[in-house]
Amino acid sequence: MSFESINPYSGEVIEQIPNWDEQQIESALAQAASAAPVWQSTPLEQRCAIVRKAGELLRRRKRELAEMLTKEMGKLITESEAEVEKCAWVCDYYADEGPGFLADEIIASDAGKSLVAHQPLGTVLAVMPWNFPLWQVFRFAAPALVAGNTGLLKHASNVPGSAHAIEEVFREAGAPQGVFTSLMIRASQVAKIIEDDRVHAVTLTGSEPAGRQVAATAGASLKKSVLELGGSDAFIVLEDCDLDAAVKVAVASRYLNSGQSCIAAKRFIVVEAVADQFVSRFKQAVEELQLGDPMDPATTLAPMARTDLRDELDQQVQRSIEAGAEPLTGCSPSDITHAGYAPSILDHVKPGMAAYSEEFFGPVAIVIRATDETDAVRIANDSPFGLGGSVWTEDLERGERVARKIQSGATFVNGIVKSDPRLPFGGIKNSGYGRELSKLGMHEFVNAKTIWIG
Structure with a gap:
């Protein structure tokens, strides 16, 4: 078996890498175990300097890495460049803030x-x-390495180039052998790695089924785990919002990365008073999106990452239409690209439809009409997921009040839901547990040890 990277735009096979055998896996585990005590004893200032150097290398190689991302998983070249820059930012952030986050906390007691x-x-x-x-x-690795942990990466099988590039960046930045290693292993091999005594914790970003498997294995091994799983974020449009601003951000939030984001707006919950206006403007903006070559600056919608993902999305769309959802635009695969799906909107989505309860991981917007604010909050919370969400209103006090009622790890008022190194990121319910980023993210993988001195 091998890892195969296929260009989602052209269908060209970019790279094939053999799956590791048991000897290679054992070598990587042994190196990580050997490196761990050395890395932990490396002065914090030196660890920070290496992570900061990784950020510098990312910026220096931005165009090269961006082109690799676009060819390997299909996102627009501008989105790829922004991703590389954001990775450099998280390196800078933890190099700057890590020492403060890791400082001893003096607590008054009887000692x-x-x-x-x-x-x-x-x-x-x-x-x-x-x-x-x-x-x-990088949002896992930067805080973990600054804190003194070593990292093992099991990346997705269709992005082996990215996996190798990350390891190269850390090595070139000065991280000793074994501090960060990319494992060329399959999902079926993950459980054995988690169970190994040389591994002390696990973090996963992925699907709900994968999260349940990892959590079960980690729990049975009594090891810490952090899970960031799927999402079906609500985008609540209230009657007093700035419709132009809401529509503009709605398009960006749903169709960024071809809609393949856990925190993309997926369910557009619009109160009836402005539903027709919003949907009309939204449809017009969506139909202006241009699916095509993601390397072309004129392209505004990227292909999906793989044809199997596109086909799965289309099955969800068709099941929803058969159940009564109204297809406003798109709602079918496109032959413009190898793995393309037309920018789509489903309106009048109701309970019982796939679009109401399932996560749609692709360029399909789901419109659910609410009678009023109270009904919008009810619908937003009527979901097994709880990752992010947004509220649109010109009354900021109202926006905050509604945001507090939404069951999610984050709710934004009049803004696109995004991850930011300064703010904790994660979900509740079936969207997982634990937090990444900020001080909370760094503290997920440290031992908060009490020391009492008489």
Whole structure:
């Protein structure tokens, strides 16, 4: 078996890499175990300098890495460049803020001195997806490595080039052998890695079924896990919003990365008072999107990453239409690109339809009409997912009030839902548990050790 990278625009096979055998896996685990105590004892300032250097290398190689991302998983070249830059930002952020996050916390008690020390757990396994091949990894790796952990990466099978590039960046930045290693393994081999005594924690970004499997294995092994799973984010449009602004962000939020984002707006919950106006303007803007070559600056919608993902999405769309959803535009595959799907909108979506309860991971917007604010909140929370969401209103106090009622890890008022190194990121319900980014993200993979001195 091999890892195969296929250009989603042209269908060209870019790279094939053989799956690792048991000897290669054992060598990687042994190297990580050997590197762990050395890396933990490396001065924090030096660890920060290496992560900062990784950010510098990302910026220096931005165009090269962006072209690799676009060819390997299909996103627009401008989106790829932005992803590389964001990875450099997270390296800078933790190089700057990590020492403060890891500083001892002095706590008053009956001791002469008592404190909490933040110490690395050891080796963390990261199981990462293909949709943001660099960002998903760096947002885990930057804080984990600064904290003194070593990292093992099991990347998605269709982005082997990204997996190797990340390892190269850290090695060139000065990380010793074994501090960060990309494993060329299959999903079926992950459980054995988690169970290995040389691995101390696991983080996964991916599907709900994959999350359940990883959580079960980690739990049985009594190891810490962080899961960022699927999402079906609500985009609530209230009657007093700026419709022009809401429509503009609605298009960006749904069709960025060809809609292949956990925090993309997926369910557009619009109150009846402005539903027709919003849908009309939204449809017009969506129909102006241009599916095509993601390397072409004129292209505004990228192909999907793989044909099997496109076909799965289309099956969900067709099941929803058969159940009564109204196809406003698109709603079918496109032969303009190898793995293309037309920019699509389903209107009048109701309970019982696939579009109401399932995550649609592609360029399909779901419109659900609500009677009023109370009904919109009810619909937003009537979902097994709880990752992100947004509220659109010109009354900011109202927006905050509604945001507090939404069951999610993050809710934005009058803004696109996004991850930011300064803010914690993660979900509730079937969207997972734990947090990435910010101080909370760094503390997920440290031992908060109490030290009491009489």
